Structures are given as C-alpha cells and as structure tokens.
Amino acid sequence: MYFSPANQTALKAEPVSMPMSSLVECNTHDQALCTHEELFCEGDKVEFFYEVVDGVLCNYRMLLDGRRQIISFAHPGDLIGLGQDGAYRYSCEAVCRSKVRSISSCAVMRDARKHAGLGHRLLLSASAELARMQEHQLLLGRKTAIEKLASFLMMLAGRYSRDGTQQTYFDLCMTRTDIADYLGLTIETVSRNMTKLKHSGIIELPEATIVHVRDMNKLAELASGDEGLS
C-alpha cells in the first residue's frame, strides 16, 4: 500500500490563479463583517457566492441542542457557498473582522454554462474542498486530541504560507471555542493540549491566539499520527 510522503499536502492552500470575481460578468459587492457576524444561515436562500478578501470565516452545522461542528474555515482567496442548490446547507460567520466580495450566484451559474473556463474553475474549487474535507474526516474520526491540534496547526501553517514555505509565526484569528468546534473537542481539551505542545517545546504562545512553531518536523510527525509525544 502506498502513502503520500506528506499527508498534509492536501491541506495546503491551492493557489487560486485568478479571483473568481474577475471571471464573472456581473457586479460584485464588498462587504465588511465584524467578529461573529453572520454571513448567512443554514436554510437561507442562496443568492450569492462569496470570495474571501480578508480575514477568516467558518462554515458550520449545528445539532438542535447546540452542539456545533465547524466544517471548514475560509481564508482569503477561498470561495464560500459553492455546491449549494436552493438553500444553504450550513451557516457561515466571521471568526474575526473580515471582508468578503459577494457575487450573484445566478450570474455564476449562467456563465458556467457558457464559459468552460469558469466551469472548470468551479470544479477545481470543489475538488480542493473535497480533499480538505477528506483530511478533516480522517482527523475527526481517528486522531487523538493532540494529533488533531497538531494537524490543525499544520493546516494553518500551510494556509498562511508565503511563496510555498510554511509560516512558523501566525495569528490563529479565532478563539478556543472555534478551534474546539473544528476539531470535535471541548475548549478545555484544546487548551490542555496547547499547553502540552508549549511545554514540549514544539510551539511558543506569545499570546493566546499567536503561535510560533519552533519544531515543524515534530509537529508534522504528531499530526501524521505515527508518533506520540515523548
């Protein structure tokens, strides 16, 4: 059986060749959101797609009793709202001050029929999304708390990468609650394991939401799940 050398690769941001908005012939509208502001809600009618310009948003689903699962985070360049027909199947809110560009979903679907390029771009976006979700499912179903956290930090390091190299110093831009709801854990477990990573020298935490990765290899090992914390 063959395993890709680095399971994390699928999590890296796929470089977006061109802003979506420039491929569609219609007006776009920029919108600023403050922390925890809702972009749309599960069940809302789909009228727009959104391209993240700045900040971070999260797509999430909830159970009736309030349990929440964050499906994915959307970073600058990411598209939000693809693959919906009719009504959104999840909610979306900003996890920090953010900016999005809204694009008429009708216009996109109309143009997708005419221009093969746009259709292809949509399919690529959907593919990237699928890959990230598969990685996330493996994490949710089979990784331990510390492996989940390590994987999460690796993902962010990849997402915030500049010219292909992972970032070792970045702002999480979110609370422990957001992290917990993404990893299927509680805030206490996230906090405890963050402390473990700190005490083992793998990361530093200048502030609660600012991470400095000191040992990316060890972090990657932990994330891949084939090694525990010594």
Next chain:
Amino acid sequence: MYFSPANQTALKAEPVSMPMSSLVECNTHDQALCTHEELFCEGDKVEFFYEVVDGVLCNYRMLLDGRRQIISFAHPGDLIGLGQDGAYRYSCEAVCRSKVRSISSCAVMRDARKHAGLGHRLLLSASAELARMQEHQLLLGRKTAIEKLASFLMMLAGRYSRDGTQQTYFDLCMTRTDIADYLGLTIETVSRNMTKLKHSGIIELPEATIVHVRDMNKLAELASGDEGLS
C-alpha cells in the same frame, strides 16, 4: 436560526438522471469485484472514473499505524474518483461483491470542456458529495455512538429507498469493522449499540447484517441528536 425540517434529507441518494457512462463518448468497461477487493489505492495514478453498477464500495484513508477512516460508501449510481487530479487521495475497495463500470478519466475531462451538460452533471455530483461529507463531519465530530449508529441506519434507509420512501428492511452489505471505520468507533461499540437499538425495539436484526427498522421516527429522533434513548 433556521434548521431544515429533517437533517437527514441531505443524505438521501440524489436521483441520478442518467448514467454517467451514457454521457461520455468512449468505451466503458465493466468489472466485477469480490469482497474486500481493491479498486484502487491512495497514490495510484488516476486513469478511470467508476460508476457503481451493483454492490457497495468504500473510499477510505489510513494513518500509518493502521487506523482507518471510511470517507464514504458508494452505492449503485454513485460515481467514484471525481475531484482527483493526478493521483487518488484515498483508497477504494468493495465491501461486498460489486460491479463497477470504468470510464476513461481523460475522456470525461475532455468531454466536460465541450458539453456543458456533462460539466454540470459533474458539478452536481461533486455538490451531492460535499453535502454528504458535511453531514458526516457533523456526525464524526459531535454525535454520540448511538446517534452515529442511528444516523448511519437512516442514511442507508434513504439510500435504499424505492420511489422516494425510505426502506425499512435492508442488508447492510458490510461487516461491523466497516461500520466502525465509517463512524469513527470500534467494532465492539458498534455491536453494543446495535444491541441497544434492538432491545429498545427500534430495530430488529434477523441476521447480523440485515436490519428491519420498526420505528423510523424514533430512529430519526435519535439520529438528529435532540433526544436520548429512553
């Protein structure tokens, strides 16, 4: 906040209007697989897409130490292998005797550029897949063992539905190991909770892999997570 009346709807098989194979101008090839036979492996070069003709297959990812997470099951009419570029990002094997129709992936991508219909069909397939995966993530991250199992049975009841109504009597077509690896549990936990469902009168188990749902409403309540087992 709005919640769709039944969270399970997204899990129902989206009726496939037309077999994929009839939309592509190329030779197709039917292939029979026996239980646990591999269709392809993570890392393999993508040369074909597959349309399930009969049986059930599973897409899965593994960690180095053998932990396995089943990403999705593929039932008749489902497509396998979409959204890959270059190499498969997961492995695929038959969970029971199955038949698949292989279609050249090059031919599909070529035709997708020419025929808007095919491109649209692919996008729809990808959308349906995304919806199912979101549901699955909520399950993996936030549901209890019994809720997971109830959700799983609801999904199968929807997938095996005839003319829109859920099936109350069906064959799981898979072992406890497969179920456990799909739900992020162990076989023992699956077995214990299957017994709980049986003892509470919600289901009957004529055989280990054959389920007869006696109380679909109660099962749905359990699956939605807003009610425990009395």
Next chain:
DNA sequence: CGAAACTTTGATGGTCTTCAATTCCGGTGG
C-alpha cells in the same frame, strides 16, 4: 465436520468531557 472469520458480551482502563474555580487580558470609567 472443523477451521477461520465475524459478532457478541463482559471486565477494566484511558481519554476526553464536565463541572468548577482561578487567572489572564483588554476595555471602561472613576
């Protein structure tokens, strides 16, 4: 029939959750 694979059931233990209290941090107003 007999062996192997699968399932069920029991006993025990570990990981993560829950509940609770304290600390930390940013912002506000005295």
Next chain:
DNA sequence: CCACCGGAATTGAAGACCATCAAAGTTTCG
C-alpha cells in the same frame, strides 16, 4: 493611573463514554 468588569483561557478534580483486552458464541464455507 489604577480599580473594576466581562470575556476568554487556563487549570484542577471527578466522572462518563468509549476503547481495549479477553473470552465465548455464531456464522460461513471449504
């Protein structure tokens, strides 16, 4: 400037749920 406040994070103690280990029962199939 500092006390005060509220939200977030951390830390501790106890408990629940699920995993692990082990053994017996069941089914399948040569």
